[in-house]
Amino acid sequence: MTTPIRKLLVANRGEIAVRIIRAARKLGIATVQIVSEADREMLAARMADEVIEIGPPAAAKSYLNVGNVLDALRRSGADALHPGYGFLSENAQFAKAVTDMGRIFVGPDAGTIERMGDKVNARQAAIAAGVPVVPGSEGRLDDARAALELAEAIGYPVMIKAAAGGGGRGIRVVRSAEELAAAVPQAIAEATAAFGDGGLYLEAYIENARHIEVQILGDGETVVHLFERECSLQRRRQKVWEEAPAAALPAALRAELCASAVRLARSVAYRGAGTMEYLYDPDRNAFYFIEMNTRIQVEHPVTEMVTGVDLVCEMLLIAGGRKLSMAQEDIRCDGHAIEVRINAEDPARNFFPSPGPIDRLQVPSGEAIRFDTGFDAGSRVPPYYDSLVGKLIVSGSSRALAIERLRQALEELDIGPVATTIPLHRALARNADLLDGNVSTQWLERWLAENALSS
Amino acid sequence: MNARCITVLKPGLETTVQELPGRIGYLEQGFPVSGPFDKWSFRQANLLAGNPRDTAALECQFLGPTLRFDCDATVAVTGADMRPKLDGEPAAMWRSLPVRAGQVLELAAAYSGARGYVAVSGGIDTPVVLGSRAVFHMARVGGQALARDQVLPLGPPPSGAGDILAVPEASRPPFSTDKTWQIEALAGPNDDWLDPASVEMFFSADWSVQAKSNRTGIRLSGPQFAFAGRALDKSSDHGQDPSNIIDHGYPLGAVNLAGQTPIILVNDAPSTGGFINPFTVASAAFWKLAQAKPGDVLRFRRIDREEAGRLRAALETVTSAGVAVRV
């Protein structure tokens, strides 16, 4: 396979930088790694063909500093830039600045990032493409009668929240018309006192929500899906454990879910790798689109494990102008894969970030085991960035076998003296609810509240 | 049986006893109203401790105190997150905490917000001065800020105390997460002393809270004001500066303009003086001023009296007894 890209600037750090460099090498592309002062010695910097330092440790002054990154791109002579995830990966102005310089931004164009990166716009696009969204009020509700009528139409339980609030503020769940009649005046008072605006939104409350997302690839004309992942195990909205495919999804619904993601991506002529995130409501047996990510995701390896497709290579090929090399019917989902995130956080101390030295890094090896990391023995986890040390990914012909393999691999995995979340994953891999696939997005926080972990 | 009291092991930063409605009826002799700065958090703390909502309790500022309970009691901590610990173990905020004699409640520095409240069943029973237990620390009216080893007497426990209650998150005051606060304010009494463009400017600019702010005033940094003819051409009795006016009463919440520095006059502010007050913060928005930290940005939203009334009614609802639910 060939691509017109000759030299690629890696505008990220840690494990995803390593992952991008590996994909670039496979395609014969030279690499330039940008580093902050704190990252001079990181693994990706040692692997890349060239290194450019772009500023002090603080991300705002280095990896998030648009001027410095663009300056590095200019100096490097690279003809393309891969933004990875996080940092500037979903910054539409940045993507535009890269293309304005005549370079390739590995991802969708700025217009698509802007449109699909905005939750409200993305929701509108989904509705237009016939993709279901969480049913709720279209605009503000200012009185109890309108709320009652709508709740009857949606079905209980429903959730009411302040129009002016944000971040989960002012949300209450009601299960009957009587409860709703009592709750609405109280919620209006709370919203008025808190925000000076008593307007409310009402929407279906999904009691046992599961987070399911669909991986898609598009070349601007054709769009394919690479099936779904489930990422219901979350702590403070951070995914902790991810699987492909989703264990609890009925087959008929899976086909419809994946088709809806393709439909939505096609409606915006999507180009690149992307992810449609959904909530699955097992009680209503329905799925609802919530948002789209216009970039590679941390958990992409589980999809790679079950489909055999190298997503980062595909991104680079599409960015280079190639059409998709595969048709939907070529893509198969075989077996089951699980990824767990190993973070430098101490689960015994309420996940306190614990940056520090990595003297020991023993990684299990073998068929169907993969460990993606940006560190090796002798490195330090710096305190300035996210705490991801590495991702352990295993697969098996069935979910049960994958879990069994994960359990063994976690026993062999040894990282220290820095504190990590390995003990959490060892405990989870033995948990009955998890083995039964009996979880929701609320499950992990509840479990953590009830179970003390020791490191 | 121990006396019902609390011993102050560490006083914190100007921790005071406050009570509602404050010192009413003495403004004409120069005594400020005082009382809790964030009434929302204060009342919810009392409800959780099983008290009537206006009972005397402690207001902590930026750095909380360490207190030893010399009797069994029900305690509640609300307001700024000072990460309370009971005998070294993290203790929950916004819910009733039963404590036993000898236990120690420790509050640290405020991570979110600026003012925390500690209510104890029975209330703090310091002497009433001019009708209130509220402390005006600067003039030592009603006592002064807590001191190490001070013993605070408690009132008799309320009947029916002992329920474990919590305030659901939706009913708590929402603290800014992006360092900006929307503050509802009304024009007047002296907006006619400013150039009309400066009146508009006040409601559109970003105003940053200075570190010199305290319970007497929230000092703001921001753009400059231009004055109206009335301020520039006046009798010498008013004083020389355009912002000078013949001494007059200062409304609570007034945005007082001394030269070019706006100071929002809050609970312990002077009752009168010789500077103009072009704007006044709505009474139901005071709690936000209490929780704004140095460097935070205030944006003022212009409202009328009718809307100020709706805000008061809403605040009344979220600080009424029904808001604390049994756990």
Add this chain to the structure above:
Amino acid sequence: MTIKTVEAMLPGVIYLSPSPDTPPFKAAGDRVAAGETVALVEVMKSFLPVEADSDGTFLGYSTETGSNIEPGEAVCRIEVAQ
């Protein structure tokens, strides 16, 4: 050798010298003792000390005098001999 960061406890305005016309509390290379004042935070017209929590060698300030600071933000770095 480990490098320790001294963090602000309180929000406010940070001052790196005892008064406007005196030099900063510490300069790079100075010895620092645990409990020593390395900066002041102004809040509510009070000036509260920021104290070093261990003995060591002062490396430098991480903030500028007169700027706003939040609890948990870095004030300075100290190299601690173990």
Add this chain to the structure above:
Amino acid sequence: MLHDTLRFFPGGDRAVEVELGDGMDFTLNFTVHRLVAAVREAGIAAIEDIIPELASLQINYDPDRISYEDLTRAIAAIYEEMGSDVSGSLPSRLVTLPVCYFDEETTACIEDYRKTYPDKRFDPDLLCELNGLADRAALARRHSGTEYWVAALGFWPGLCSLLPLRPGSRITAPKYNPPRTWTPKGAVGIGGALCCVYPDRTPGGYQLIGRCPAPIYDGTQRLPAFRDSLALLRAGDRVRFRPVTAEECAWIDAEVAAGRYEHDVVEYQIFSVDRYLDWVKAHGEKA
């Protein structure tokens, strides 16, 4: 100068400023106090606090019991009924305060300020020059030769604004710029055309001429004069200053410290503005 009608300026949702006129003179302030007395008399339950000031008053009210519109209508009606011609009488206590002119403590305070601001003229000298007085003795005579009207209290607990009642007794002075960081408790000062006694050790801006050893503020309510409040004076009282020697001043200090001092207060006097204005006319001057 009185306005033709009252002017109302809302101060947020719980206060209203009622402006009667523009200027700083006795007749205007007397009308303010008559209106305050009449409003009190009317017994409007929703009123929580009234602050009489020089040319205006502020009313704090409970807006959930009375609307701004109803309140201002009621105040206007009371004013209408009262009539704006300056006549009538008010109960007014006469309080005599000892003052030790040019005492050590205030002198030390001025010197302390002059260490930082050496150009600051010594306060009594500045006052003599600005008011055409030959020497300090003349300044003390002018200051103590009149009764003062307690026009308002505010800014700090017990801090009073005193207007001289005797024509020709006016002493005027600019305020400190910048203000002092401290002032001795009991210091007597002049600023603009007003006189004040500092109730406590506070910052301040008036020019200092002496010290009053009899407290006008008692945070502990120890002395008998403070039975009802921590502050001695109320608006509408009258004050007279009695010069005392340093020796007598020290004796009063000791009596105060021992908790024995009894203030010289004549209760239940009635101040008749008609008779006062006649008296002023007889002195050939306008009040």
